[in-house]
Each structure stands twice: as structure tokens, then as C-alpha cells.
Amino acid sequence: MDLFASLGLGFSVALDPINILYCFIGVLLGTLVGVLPGIGPTATIAMLLPITFSLNPETALIMLAGIYYGAQYGGSTTAILINLPGESSAAVTAIDGYQMARKGRAGPALAAAALGSFFAGSVATFLLAAFAPPLARAALNFGAPEYFSLIVLGLLVSIALAHGSIIKALGMIVLGLLLGMVGQDIYTGTPRFTFGLRELFGGLNFVAVAVGVFGVAEILRNLENEHEREVGVKAVKNLWLTRDDLKRIIMPVLRGTGIGSLLGVLPGGGHILSAFASYSAEKRLSKHPEEFGKGAIEGVAGPESANNAAAQTSFIPLMTLGIPAHPVMALMIGAFILQGITPGPNVINEQPALFWGIIASMWIGNLLLVVLNLPLVGLWVKMLSIPYRVLFPAIVLFACIGTFSINQNIYDIYAIAFFGIVGYLLIRFGCEPAPLLLGFVLGPLLEEHLRRAMIISRGDPSIFVTRPISATLLVLALAAVLVAVLPSIRKKRAEVFVEED
Amino acid sequence: MALKASRNDLASGAIFIAFGAYFALEALRYDFGTPFRMGPGFMPVVLGGILIALGIAVAAKGLGKPDEEAAPPWPLRGIVLVLGTILFFAATIRGLGFIPVVLIAAFATALSSSRNTWLSALIISAGLCVLCLLIFVVGLGMIVPLIGPWLRF
Numbered sequence: 256m257d258l259f260a261s262l263g264l265g266f267s268v269a270l271d272p273i274n275i276l277y278c279f280i281g282v283l284l285g286t287l288v289g290v291l292p293g294i295g296p297t298a299t300i301a302m303l304l305p306i307t308f309s310l311n312p313e314t315a316l317i318m319l320a321g322i323y324y325g326a327q328y329g330g331s332t333t334a335i336l337i338n339l340p341g342e343s344s345a346a347v348t349a350i351d352g353y354q355m356a357r358k359g360r361a362g363p364a365l366a367a368a369a370l371g372s373f374f375a376g377s378v379a380t381f382l383l384a385a386f387a388p389p390l391a392r393a394a395l396n397f398g399a400p401e402y403f404s405l406i407v408l409g410l411l412v413s414i415a416l417a418h419g420s421i422i423k424a425l426g427m428i429v430l431g432l433l434l435g436m437v438g439q440d441i442y443t444g445t446p447r448f449t450f451g452l453r454e455l456f457g458g459l460n461f462v463a464v465a466v467g468v469f470g471v472a473e474i475l476r477n478l479e480n481e482h483e484r485e486v487g488v489k490a491v492k493n494l495w496l497t498r499d500d501l502k503r504i505i506m507p508v509l510r511g512t513g514i515g516s517l518l519g520v521l522p523g524g525g526h527i528l529s530a531f532a533s534y535s536a537e538k539r540l541s542k543h544p545e546e547f548g549k550g551a552i553e554g555v556a557g558p559e560s561a562n563n564a565a566a567q568t569s570f571i572p573l574m575t576l577g578i579p580a581h582p583v584m585a586l587m588i589g590a591f592i593l594q595g596i597t598p599g600p601n602v603i604n605e606q607p608a609l610f611w612g613i614i615a616s617m618w619i620g621n622l623l624l625v626v627l628n629l630p631l632v633g634l635w636v637k638m639l640s641i642p643y644r645v646l647f648p649a650i651v652l653f654a655c656i657g658t659f660s661i662n663q664n665i666y667d668i669y670a671i672a673f674f675g676i677v678g679y680l681l682i683r684f685g686c687e688p689a690p691l692l693l694g695f696v697l698g699p700l701l702e703e704h705l706r707r708a709m710i711i712s713r714g715d716p717s718i719f720v721t722r723p724i725s726a727t728l729l730v731l732a733l734a735a736v737l738v739a740v741l742p743s744i745r746k747k748r749a750e751v752f753v754e755e756d
Numbered sequence: 757m758a759l760k761a762s763r764n765d766l767a768s769g770a771i772f773i774a775f776g777a778y779f780a781l782e783a784l785r786y787d788f789g790t791p792f793r794m795g796p797g798f799m800p801v802v803l804g805g806i807l808i809a810l811g812i813a814v815a816a817k818g819l820g821k822p823d824e825e826a827a828p829p830w831p832l833r834g835i836v837l838v839l840g841t842i843l844f845f846a847a848t849i850r851g852l853g854f855i856p857v858v859l860i861a862a863f864a865t866a867l868s869s870s871r872n873t874w875l876s877a878l879i880i881s882a883g884l885c886v887l888c889l890l891i892f893v894v895g896l897g898m899i900v901p902l903i904g905p906w907l908r909f
Binding site: 447448649654657659685 | 763764765767768771772775776779782783786787790791792793794795796798799800803804806807810811813814817827828829830831833834835838839841842843845846847849850858861862865866868869871872876880881884887888891892898899900
């Protein structure tokens with residue numbers, strides 16, 4: 256099937272009225288959580304996973320994908336209007352966007368962000384459509400050793416790009432891997448770490464872990480210091496860009512799209528990194544670098560394009576290899592599994608309607624987002640005045656009811672409380688929760704492929720370095736860790752990752 | 757006496773060591789196997805050992821380097837009420853049923869913010885109860901008794 260026939264199939268799925276409706280709900284919710292600081296897309300998708308259980312696989316994944324890229328849009332609105340990034344990758348947008356808003360140019364800033372995002376999202380989706388099939392074909396030749404090395408690469412790169420202490424990030428990954436081992440052993444059926452509870456034989460519930468570590472822990476974190484937000488800009492007027500503005504943003508948008516598409520494929524926070532990379536590129540290339548930090552429209556258009564491009568291309572490793580690039584993608588894996596589909600190179604052949612439907616829906620979603628964000632910006636400004644004290648009881652309840660509704664298993668809810676407090680303590684003591692979730696999702700896969708590879712090689716570990724693809728992947732993994740430890744890069748990382756969700 | 761070490765590093769190191777030790781010790785009871793045919797205990801024992809080592813490394817790195825910032829206050833009221841609510845939900849959802857549990861749980865969670873008064877917490881809990889009923893029971897067809905067996909006479 257050639258690309259256009261495939262996309263035709265995709266659009267026939269995506270244009271189904273029900274799917275359009277859920278795509279709209281997805282981007283709407285995404286924008287909402289992107290706008291509201293304090294809840295990020297990770298917690299939201301974790302809470303909504305149970306709800307999607309009753310939908311078709313296509314519909315469910317279209318909606319969840321919409322939440323993710325919708326949040327990238329919404330985050331910029333808050334960044335521009337109140338200098339507070341609603342989503343971590345919008346931290347850069349706040350630098351120049353808020354300055355533009357203070358000069359009364361909030362409208363053009365929002366318009367530049369939205370148009371740049373739309374362009375970047377559309378182009379990156381096309382790249383996803385073009386590159387995913389060949390990559391998936393290549394991945395079909397992967398055996399157990401290659402998968403093992405690939406997972407190791409994914410885990411280690413996520414540390415290199417995450418912020419904070421590297422040893423702590425490693426510890427969180429290993430802890431995640433161990434938690435992933437709770438339940439019956441895949442080869443022998445021996446129950447492990449189950450305290451004799453039948454309910455734990457199937458393993459810890461993914462949603463419960465995610466909701467606990469990201470949702471409940473975040474709430475406890477926010478209750479440490481309660482403060483109200485202030486909205487500086489009450490009304491936004493004049494959304495149109497002048498001819499001069501348009502001329503100034505064309506190149507930054509193009510460059511941002513390129514940078515974002517490339518970096519988005521990398522595991523571990525590619526969208527945050529790409530926004531920063533684009534900003535520094537624009538500043539270096541600009542004829543007026545002194546304007547940056549004081550309201551340069553290039554500083555809004557470039558990074559916003561970059562983070563949206565990255566949001567789309569980060570689906571590439573998920574849809575072709577079944578390897579999540581960051582926690583939100585880990586949740587998407589959970590969504591696939593809930594629907595009875597194993598994500599990986601086979602999805603494109605076994606479920607073409609699902610695969611191409613999700614891709615096609617991204618164009619529709621991006622279009623919906625422009626409509627949602629520009630004319631309705633006043634609504635989002637109003638949203639900012641919902642106090643947190645009303646929001647968080649809703650989050651706690653949705654988490655409990657949603658998790659309970661998946662399996663009617665009360666131990667899943669006890670697990671939320673357990674992971675809420677453990678997650679809170681670890682975050683409080685300076686550990687990032689994202690690597691833990693990645694480890695948890697990849698743990699069973701890692702063990703399965705390791706054991707299979709060792710059986711293939713009759714117990715000889717050199718199989719991982721004698722097979723070329725596997726060896727290359729392991730060298731890349733080693734390089735990622737070395738790069739992360741180098742002092743000059745460490746300093747840059749400290750600057751880059753000042754804000755995280 | 758001021759502690760001459762990073763509290764954060766010591767604490768996170770201790771958590772890692774505790775988890776690593778639990779998983780490694782528990783896994784020793786399972787079949788370890790050989791590298792050729794790994795048993796169910798192989799990965800947990802190895803990973804548990806690695807986690808203990810990482811925990812020691814984290815704690816050791818924090819020695820002699822006190823945290824620069826003062827620790828934020830413990831949200832004790834939040835911890836007790838939020839976690840208590842979740843446990844309460846798990847323990848009573850089958851017995852009390854959806855409506856009473858959601859009402860009580862929302863009320864208690866809302867109170868964990870010092871900014872909510874008794875009245876605003878009541879309003880929030882009533883509103884949330886209606887919202888959750890509409891979304892989960894009406895919208896998604898969740899099967900759960902609205903009023904549980906404990907409250908039926």
C-alpha cells in the first residue's frame with residue numbers, strides 16, 4: 256500500500272463523526288490541562304485511561320493523542336498571558352511571549368504561537384506518516400537481543416536528557432523495573448512479590464502506579480505551598496499578525512519545525528529540549544539578538560513550532576518499535592495494552608486502520624486546535640481563574656473511580672495511595688518520577704527479551720555485542736550516559752531543565 | 757545540631773536501599789536459575805542488588821554537602837486527608853455504594869486545602885458527586901451500586 260492510499264484509509268477512519276468528536280474532546284481537554292498549571296498531560300491521560308477502556312481502540316487512541324498535543328498548545332497560552340508555563344515545554348515561550356503581552360502584543364504572540372504550532376504539527380505528522388512504515392519494516396527483523404539493547408538505549412537516553420542527579424534517575428529506573436516484575440513470572444508462572452494476594456498475580460495496575468506517582472504525588476506537592484494565580488492580561492485584542500510579523504516568523508517556524516521533528520524522536524523529554532534548542536538557534540541567527548528576552552516574536556514562534564513538531568514525531572518510536580519516548584508515550588502504551596493491542600512494528604500491518612487513523616486524526620486535531628485557541632482565547636483566560644482548591648478534589652476522585660472501574664479491583668486503589676506517598680517522598684527528595692514510569696512499563700519487556708536472548712545464545716552474554724544492530728544500540732546507550740556525565744553538558748542541562756511538570 | 761549532609765540525598769538513598777533490599781531478599785526465595793535458563797528470581801535479585809548499590813551511592817554523594825534550600829513544610833493535613841480518602845474509598849466502595857462514598861471522599865479531600873472552608877467543601881463535594889454520577893454511571897455505564905448493601909435495611 257502506498258502512502259496516499261494508506262492516508263486515504265486513515266482519513267476515512269479519522270473523519271468518522273464519532274472519532275472527530277473524541278478528537279475534539281481530546282484536544283479540548285488537552286488545551287484545558289495545558290492552560291491550567293498544576294495538572295499536566297501525564298496525570299490527565301493517566302486518569303482518562305480507564306474511561307477510554309469502553310471506547311473503540313481507534314477512538315480511544317485518537318482522543319489520548321489529542322490530549323497530548325493539545326496540551327502543548329495550551330501550555331503556551333498560559334506562558335504568554337501569565338508568565339507561568341502550563342506545560343514544561345512552554346517555559347521558553349514564557350520568556351519572550353510574556354514580554355510581548357506586557358507591551359500589549361499578547362494577540363500577535365498567541366497568533367504566532369498558534370500558527371507556528373499548526374504548521375509544525377502538520378509537517379511533523381507528515382514526517383511521521385512517511386518514516387514510520389520503513390522503520391517498522393526494519394524493526395520486524397529485530398530479534399530478542401536487538402530489542403533488549405533498544406530498551407536499554409531508551410532507558411539510558413531518558414536519563415541523559417532528564418534533569419537532576421544522574422544516579423537518582425538511574426535508581427528510579429531500576430526501581431521502576433523492579434516494580435514491573437510484580438506478578439506472575441512469564442516463563443514459569445511463579446507468583447512474585449504478591450504477598451499471596453491473587454489480585455496482584457497480573458502485576459501492579461499501570462494506571463494505579465501512574466495516577467499515584469503523577470497525580471496524587473503532584474497534589475501533595477502543591478499542597479506544600481498554596482498560593483493563588485494572578486492573571487495579568489484580562490482581555491486579548493487584535494489577534495492578527497502584521498505583514499512585518501509574518502515575515503519575521505516564517506524562518507523561525509521552519510527552523511523550529513526541523514529541530515523539533517529531529518529531537519522529538521529522541522527518548523526522554525525531546526519536546527522540552529527542542530524548544531530550548533530552537534530558542535538558542537533563533538537568538539544566534541537573529542539580526543537583532545538584543546530584542547530576545549524583551550519581546551521578540553521570533554522567540555515565540557520558533558520554540559512553539561519546535562515543541563509541537565516534537566510532540567508529533569515522538570509518536571514514531573512508539574508506533575514503530577513499541578518503545579515510549581517519554582512518560583506520556585508510556586501511558587499510550589498502557590492504552591494500547593488495555594485495548595488488547597501490543598504496540599510495536601506489527602501494529603501497522605495488523606491494525607492499518609488504527610495506525611493511519613491516528614496519524615490522520617493529528618491533522619484534524621491540529622486544525623481544531625487553531626480554531627480552539629485563537630477565537631476562544633478569552634475562555635481560556637477565564638479558566639485560569641478556577642482555583643486549585645476546587646480542582647484537586649476532582650482529580651483525586653476521578654483517579655479513584657476511574658481506576659476502580661477498570662477491573663473493579665480495590666487493591667488497585669490501595670496501590671494509588673501507596674504510590675502516591677512513595678512518589679511524593681521521592682519527588683520531595685529530588686528524584687524525577689518520569690524514569691520510574693518508563694522503567695515500570697519497560698521492565699517486563701526487558702526481562703522477557705533478556706531471558707529469550709540468553710536462551711538463544713545458550714547462556715553466552717556476548718550475543719549482545721556480536722550482533723551488529725544490537726552492538727550499535729548499546730554503543731549509543733553508552734555514549735548517551737557518557738555525554739550526560741561530561742561537565743560542560745551537565746551545566747547546560749542545569750540551565751535547560753529549570754521547569755518540569 | 758545541624759546535619760552535615762544532604763537530607764534529600766540521604767533520604768532518597770535510604771528509600772532506594774529499602775526497596776532494593778526488599779526485592780532482592782524476597783527474590784532469593786525464588787528459583788535463581790542459570791544465565792542460560794534464568795529463573796524467576798534472576799532479574800529481581802540482580803536489579804535489587806543494583807538498586808542497593810545506587811542507594812548507597814546517592815547517600816554517599818550527599819555526605820558533607822548539606823542542602824542549600826530549607827525543606828518545604830510537610831503538608832501533613834493534605835497527606836492524611838488525601839491518602840485517607842483514597843483508602844476510605846477502597847475500603848467502602850463496595851459496602852456503602854457510589855453516592856455516599858463520593859460525597860464523603862470529595863468533602864474530606866476538599867478540606868485538605870487550608871483554603872477551603874466547611875461550606876465550600878460541602879458545595880464542592882455535592883457538585884463533584886453529581887458530575888461523577890453523570891460521567892461514570894450515566895455516561896460510561898459503570899456498574900456499581902449507588903447505595904451499597906451496608907445502607908439497605
